[in-house]
Amino acid sequence: MALLEIVKNPAEILKKKAAEVTQFDNNLAQLLDDMYETMVENDGVGIAAPQVNKSIQVAVVELGEERDVLELINPVIVARSEDTETDIEGCLSFPDVYGDVERPVYVKVEAQDRNGDLYELEAHDYDARVIQHEVDHLNGILFDQKITKTYTLEEIEEMYADEEEEE
Numbered sequence: 001m002a003l004l005e006i007v008k009n010p011a012e013i014l015k016k017k018a019a020e021v022t023q024f025d026n027n028l029a030q031l032l033d034d035m036y037e038t039m040v041e042n043d044g045v046g047i048a049a050p051q052v053n054k055s056i057q058v059a060v061v062e063l064g065e066e067r068d069v070l071e072l073i074n075p076v077i078v079a080r081s082e083d084t085e086t087d088i089e090g091c092l093s094f095p096d097v098y099g100d101v102e103r104p105v106y107v108k109v110e111a112q113d114r115n116g117d118l119y120e121l122e123a124h125d126y127d128a129r130v131i132q133h134e135v136d137h138l139n140g141i142l143f144d145q146k147i148t149k150t151y152t153l154e155e156i157e158e159m160y161a162d163e164e165e166e167e
Contacts, residue, residue, distance in 0.1 A: 001030075004038045004052040006092050009142065014093055018048075018055045018138045021073050024116035028058070032071050032114055035060045044092045046130045048137035051093050059134035063127045070121070073112040075135050078120075081106035085125070088151060088159075089133060091143050098156050099147030103132050 007013055021028065031054060039047040039060055046061040059072040086102040107128045109121050123131050133143060151159075 001033050001037045003041055004034050006038065006042060006047075007051050007053050009094050009144070011093075013050050013053060013055055014137070014142060015140045016050070016055060017140045018050055018057045021056050021058060021112070024073075024112075024114065028073075029114050031058065032060060036069060039092070042092050046134040047092060048134045050137055050140075057138045059138060061127075061130045061134055063123065063130065070131075071114055072109065072131070072134065073114065073116075075109050075111035075131075075138065077107050077132065077135055078110050079106075079108035080104035080128075080132075085129075086148065087126075087129060088156065089129070089143050089147075091133070093142075094144060096153050097144060097150065098153070099144070099150040101129075101133075101143055101146045102148065103129050103146075107131055109135070 035047050035052055038052060046059060049056045049058040057074045059075065061070050061072065062068065063070050081104045083105050084102050085105050086100050088098055089101045090098045105128060106124050109131055110118065112118055136143065
């Protein structure tokens, strides 16, 4: 496996809809493995191929308490809740940018795995948020377009410190 360089905003590749994956081969498997390693090394919970300079419909996310790895190839959100929630998001392509983003609390996704097999997944709350963030990347939509309020890193650290004190 290899660490990949993360593309930073305002790179054009981040603003384009990525191409559909048609070849499910060793190159794709290697990319998925490298993306996962890059995501973990950079303390991310999701990463999309355009963020590592590959304009294809591939994303990797970690879900749930166990942080199970989910590989999303050619993902399509086929259903989402009307109920939404606003929470703070960050992005590996936007170092030190954090902000409130409103998103549906539930999504149903159809995608393919690394072998090309189709699967369907339902996700709620934080997991739904991470999936939507990465699917947006694949469609050239960046989270800064959805931010309603921004925060500095210091403000984020203070919020988390306050939460820990309350526990």
